[in-house]
Amino acid sequence: MIKPSICIVGPGIVGQATGKVLVEKGVRVGFLGIVKEQIEKLKKESYNAFTKDEILNGSYDFDITMFTVPTFTVNGRIDLSILEQASVDLGKRLKHFRKYHLVVVKSTVLPGTTEDLVIPTIEKYSGKKVGKDFGACMNPEYLRQETSYNDTLNPWIILIGEYDRKSGDRLELIYKNKFDCPLFRCEIKEAEMQKYIHNIFNATKITYFNEMRQIANNLCINADKIFKYSAISCEGMWNPNYGIKNKGPFDGSCLPKDIQAFCFWAQTSGFNASLLKTVIDVNNKLASKLGLHEFSFKSRDIL
Numbered sequence: 001m002i003k004p005s006i007c008i009v010g011p012g013i014v015g016q017a018t019g020k021v022l023v024e025k026g027v028r029v030g031f032l033g034i035v036k037e038q039i040e041k042l043k044k045e046s047y048n049a050f051t052k053d054e055i056l057n058g059s060y061d062f063d064i065t066m067f068t069v070p071t072f073t074v075n076g077r078i079d080l081s082i083l084e085q086a087s088v089d090l091g092k093r094l095k096h097f098r099k100y101h102l103v104v105v106k107s108t109v110l111p112g113t114t115e116d117l118v119i120p121t122i123e124k125y126s127g128k129k130v131g132k133d134f135g136a137c138m139n140p141e142y143l144r145q146e147t148s149y150n151d152t153l154n155p156w157i158i159l160i161g162e163y164d165r166k167s168g169d170r171l172e173l174i175y176k177n178k179f180d181c182p183l184f185r186c187e188i189k190e191a192e193m194q195k196y197i198h199n200i201f202n203a204t205k206i207t208y209f210n211e212m213r214q215i216a217n218n219l220c221i222n223a224d225k226i227f228k229y230s231a232i233s234c235e236g237m238w239n240p241n242y243g244i245k246n247k248g249p250f251d252g253s254c255l256p257k258d259i260q261a262f263c264f265w266a267q268t269s270g271f272n273a274s275l276l277k278t279v280i281d282v283n284n285k286l287a288s289k290l291g292l293h294e295f296s297f298k299s300r301d302i303l
Contacts, residue, residue, distance in 0.1 A: 004102075004174065007032055007062040009086050010069035011042060011049065014106060014141050017148040018068060023047065024153070025178045030062060052089065060093040064102045064170070066139075067118070071107050080117060083107055087118045091125025094134060101134040102170045106141050108199070111192045114138045119163070135167030138188045140195035158183040161191025208275055215271045249286045256283075 005028040008019040019029045031042050031049040042049035069082045083105075094101055103122060105114045119130050128134055138161035143151035158175050160183070162168030168185050175183060186194075209227060216223040236242045243250075250256065259276060266273035 003028065004063035004170070005030070005061070006064045006066055006174070007060070009033075009065060009067050009090070010082075010107070011038055012068065012070060013145055013148050014143065015066075015068035016042070017143055017152040018066065018106065018141065019047070020149065021152040022174070027174060055093070062101075063099075064104060064174070065090055066104045066106055068106045068141075071109055078110055080109070080113065083109065083113075084117060084121060087121035088125050091122040091128075094122065094126035094128055097126075097128070097133075102137065102167060103134055104137045104139050104171060106139050108140065108195050109138075109192055110196070111189045113192060114161075114188045115163075131164055131166075135170060136163040136188065137161060137167050137171045138191040139171060140191055140198070142198060155179055155181050157181055159191050159194060160185045161188040162186075163188060204275075211272060211275045215266055215273070218271055248290055249283045249292065251292075 003026070006019070006022060007030045008015045009032045011019065011031040011033045015031065015033075019031055023029045029048065031039065031047060032052065032055065033039050033049070034052055036051060039049045039051050067083060067086055069086050071083060072079045090103065103118065105118055114136060119136050122128070122134065123130060126133070130136055140159055140161075141152070142155065142157065158179060158181060160168050160171050162171070162185055172183065172185070209223075213223040213227075216226065231237050259280060263273045263276040263280060266276065
């Protein structure tokens with residue numbers, strides 16, 4: 001079987017890490033970008049790279065296109081203009097295609113983007129039909145900027161959000177027997193949502209410890225020391241399944257009373273506890289929705 005070839009559209013941090021690792025794994029990869037300096041650097045490193053102007057009709061012979069273009073936030077809203085233009089350009093190229101093509105979105109996008117923007121745009125400009133002439137997947141990345149290459153080379157999970165089984169099979173073929181980590185397949189919207197859960201959880205955890213650090217510092221308590229202890233004692237730190245099941249608001253004899261007492265004390269002492277207050281508010285709203293009393297729920301296992 002002929003090995004499929006991949007075009008990385010948007011050779012930034014994610015695109016270069018993805019493409020370079022796939023090259024090392026024996027995949028034929030091309031990089032397509034609009035920044036000439038970026039493309040020239042890749043060429044000097046002996047990679048197959050080209051600008052948009054260098055691609056002519058009929059010369060785009062890749063089997064898979066991976067979108068790794070940036071999706072900036074502007075005035076609090078996601079800017080999909082670059083992704084939309086990339087979809088327009090790909091649609092025009094696919095218009096001349098006779099073989100099946102797979103489109104993969106690796107850029108971080110809100111749930112519904114792939115199916116509501118990317119696919120319809122490609123269909124419009126190509127005259128092709130998803131599920132028949134081309135497939136579609138959402139394949140989030142989990143790399144860290146400082147260690148992007150190593151994280152891509154040694155992933156801890158690979159997630160494929162697939163439009164249909166054929167699309168998922170084509171993408172799984174790229175990863176199969178090349179990486180030593182779990183591979184999961186799901187729906188496209190689920191993959192899009194999961195990437196935000198991933199990033200926002202990390203942001204929330206950092207914010208929580210920053211808030212607790214500020215309170216500890218105001219009390220002349222060594223935050224670094226007690227955080228190390230917390231990393232061992234907190235079940236939410238060492239049990240990956242803690243809190244993720246659909247069992248409603250947290251309750252029991254300890255959690256409600258302790259967060260309420262600590263938050264009240266912190267606020268009356270002049271300390272910032274805005275995140276803790278939000279935790280209480282969200283929990284109370286969920287309890288109210290379920291017809292439970294705030295902070296007086298029947299004890300249950302919260303795992």
